[in-house]
Amino acid sequence: xxxxxxxxxxxxxxxxxxxxxxxxxxxxxxxxxxxxxxxxxxxxxxxxxxxxxxxxxxxxxxxxxxxxxxxxxxxxxxxxxxxxxxxxxxxxxxxxxxxxxxxxxxxxxxxxxxxxxxxxxxxxxxxxxxxxxxxxxxxxxxxxxxxxxxxxxxxxxxxxxxxxxxxxxxxxxx
Numbered sequence: 569x570x571x572x573x574x575x576x577x578x579x580x581x582x583x584x585x586x587x588x589x590x591x592x593x594x595x596x597x598x599x600x601x602x603x604x605x606x607x608x609x610x611x612x613x614x615x616x617x618x619x620x621x622x623x624x625x626x627x628x629x630x631x632x633x634x635x636x637x638x639x640x641x642x643x644x645x646x647x648x649x650x651x652x653x654x655x656x657x658x659x660x661x662x663x664x665x666x667x668x669x670x671x672x673x674x675x676x677x678x679x680x681x682x683x684x685x686x687x688x689x690x691x692x693x694x695x696x697x698x699x700x701x702x703x704x705x706x707x708x709x710x711x712x713x714x715x716x717x718x719x720x721x722x723x724x725x726x727x728x729x730x731x732x733x734x735x736x737x738x739x740x741x742x
Contacts, residue, residue: 569624573602574646575654575725576632578617579609579733581640590617593634599623603656605722611733614642620723643733647725654725658703659685660694660710661717667692670713680706691716 580586587606594601603620621628628646635644664687666673677684682696696706703720 569626571622571624573649574621574628575652576619576646578635578644579614579642582615583640586640589638590635593631603722605724618723618725645731647727652725652727654723655697656700656703656723657697657721659719660715661691663714663716664690664692666713673713676709
């Protein structure tokens with residue numbers, strides 16, 4: 569089977585220990601979690617886990633099945649990249665002298681649609697939101713100039729197709 573990027577969306581009650589149990593499911597299968605984000609969802613009192621993995625579809629399907637066996641989990645889904653709209657965010661901390669002395673830094677900022685968040689005497693901070701390859705490209709362009717700090721968020725994603733989670737919850741609330 570061919571490996572692909574999968575975005576796994578998990579809707580759950582917000583309970584202590586669930587993240588540990590979900591990550592344990594990946595650990596048992598020796599699947600590396602490439603990205604993880606947990607946030608409030610569109611449904612009151614329901615959290616959404618967004619997990620990105622690189623694996624075969626059969627493995628992704630089995631993982632979703634195991635996740636759904638957790639008591640607090642309401643529903644889990646998996647999607648390939650073409651079925652989602654997603655973004656990641658990053659911050660770069662760079663030496664301030666480069667902003668003024670290296671013309672190419674200003675071109676990188678402009679070409680990558682990055683924004684300057686703050687400038688101080690010693691450093692400036694850039695913010696960029698985009699897809700994984702866009703962020704990787706900017707990182708590679710800035711790397712030769714020296715990156716003082718770099719941090720990347722987990723993927724946030726919505727599916728292109730409707731996920732019937734709201735309808736499912738409405739049945740339980742009646």
